Amino acid sequence: MTTTESTAASPSYTLWQMVLYMLRLGTFGFGGPVALVGYMQRDLVEERAWITAADYKEGLALAQLAPGPLAAQLGIYMGYVHYRILGATLAGLAFVMPSFLMVVALGWAYTRFGGLSWMQAVFYGVGSAVVGIIAMSARKLAAKSIGKDKLLWAIFLLLAIVTVVTESEVASLFIAAGILVWLLRAPPEWLRKGKLNAVALMQLPLAGGLHGAVDASLLTTVGIFFAKAGAFVFGSGLAIVPFLYGGVVTEHHWLTDKQFVDAVAVAMITPGPVVITVGFIGYLIAGLPGACVAALATFIPCYLFTIIPAPYFKKYGKVPGVVAFVDGITAAAIGAITGSVIVIAKRSIVDMPSVLIAAATILLLWKFKKLQEPFVVAGAAAIGLVIFPLMH
Template identity: 55%
Template sequence: MPDPTRPSLRALARYFLRLGAAGFGGPIALVGYMERAFVDEHGWVSRQELKDGLAFAQLAPGPLAAQLAIYLGWLCAGLRGATVAGIAFVGPSFVMVVALAALYVRFGGMVWLQGAFYGIGAAVIAIIARSVVKLVRTTVGPGLLLRVLCATSALVTAWTESELLWLFVGCGLVSLGAQMRWRGRAGALALVPPWLVTGLGTTASASLVGTLFVFFASAGLFVFGSGLAIVPFLHGGVVLQHHWLTERQFLDAVAVALITPGPVVITVAFIGYLVAGTLGATAAAAGVFAPVYLITVLLAPRYERWKSDPRARAFVDGVTAAATGAIAGAAVVLGRRAIVDAPTAVIAAATLALLLRFRRLPEPLVIVAAGALGIAIRAA
């Protein structure tokens, strides 16, 4: 008999469709949204279960927010829940990004995008900051050791501007060591309509679409941490190795992902579209999310079994503290890049003040207002 506290498949689909369609702020904010809904508002999972999911998402390869969404779907409704959560979460932003990519190819660039991102980027930092504070408070707790591990991870992430797997594992081992001491122990296209496989260049071949899938599957399999962590890996392959895009086109792809809701890693759909049209976008998105889905549904049952062991719990606590610190450090890195002058500083500060004063203020409304303000400032 189903657990009455768990959501139905329909409720899971409704929630993740909303989150995928209106969840701005990148992985850090998306994790905060999931915590608010699943723990605080609906009580679908316990706070400890969410902490366990965050640790699992950080240890497993792939983008953090998508990994956590699929894990929560699995936790609530098994394989069907993981499938529904993954598709519902990624679907809305995939459609939006493909539509923007089609406009980009059709009209040759988006001058207005820079102005919008100028304002939106600053507002997003405020959304992220609020989420970071709550995550630190609810996932780390009062213990001195976990606070030190969290702060260390934050400092290292902010300094290196990258999220390091060895750091998460190391923090887990430190926590485990302390616990033991305290207790004493990755087809043919002939019949496909041309517009489906036409990007910036000529009509793409079947081999190109296949190459896209394999490349982005490797990105999903070998990149750890938040969706932002995948950007350096993509830059090396898309711009430097395969020469699919120019530097400017790559930056536009990242900007589009940052101003659209849902997971930041959906930038791969924009890149895939520019290279090989709609099929290219589909191959890229399927490639990057397939490892995330498979790893979750294959490994989550085993994770659920051993996580209750005291030694495993101590290790998970250390990894969770490191993951939370890495998220805080990533917020600092993003802040340095988004708050570049007095107007962006004012936008960020004003957004944070509004969010703290009006706790139910819809973030999409804030994002739209910040984007319009950014366009106006750049046009002046």
């Protein structure tokens, strides 16, 4: 099958071949969302010709437009192309499951041996490196998604400041940013004709923040929180970091600052989607049931935001209003990521060695564009093992 054929043609691969590929990618796919997306293009489009170039581009565009971690959504869409909902479901599970099992195992080790000096030493180095990694990721996202657009830069700066000041992510501002860009860049007909209900519009940005107190069990509370978190991850799994920090540390006090930074570090040293850190966090909150609930609640929105719009995306995906709305939300998400760098740094950068580790991480990733984060993390862990005993 050539890359120009329609998806209606019989696939040149079986569903189980796709599932096994996703299982392998989830097990050995290091490098973050951009690298994982690149692997899928190389393997599925260029080398194996299982997916046409047109279908790949449509899947990538949908993954960028809809809420959800980029790589996970693209993997789900790759399964959907020829095998529809069954293919999307099995491909998504296969992609996520290896890294989920890894973070659960790390969660068990962390809770059981977290007091041991060697584990404290490892996370001392890795926590500092994570600050540098997130900073560079935010820079790449901003350059790629915002460019020189002044309106999007204004949204970016506002969300960065709000995140630093409140030390949490304000989800309603994401929606407000999307609506603002939509109304300014691609206003609907009823707005052009002056039929805008201004009072109703003013209430829209606040709608995301209206929710009553939930009188439920811990697992139910965890499920509700992580479901909301999964609905606001745009473009990169790192977008979930400020949202999670505001909830698990500031609001619910499920984790300490140190535990949260360690959770982000775990996501950096494991393959697969970065957002799988929710499994580690869930384990620290409520053991294995907490890990399962957190992961399911986070990935179900991602799954639904892929399979539900998929049949209609070819028709509506390039509508100016849709594109403008997502541009606004994306700029807001990147601003929140940038602000979270400062929030996390205030708690992870505690002495001169940690400053140097973070600075060295930034310099290495700046100079060596193809350097993969797991190698940086491994080096930081080794440095931590040497320095931490000397400092403490």
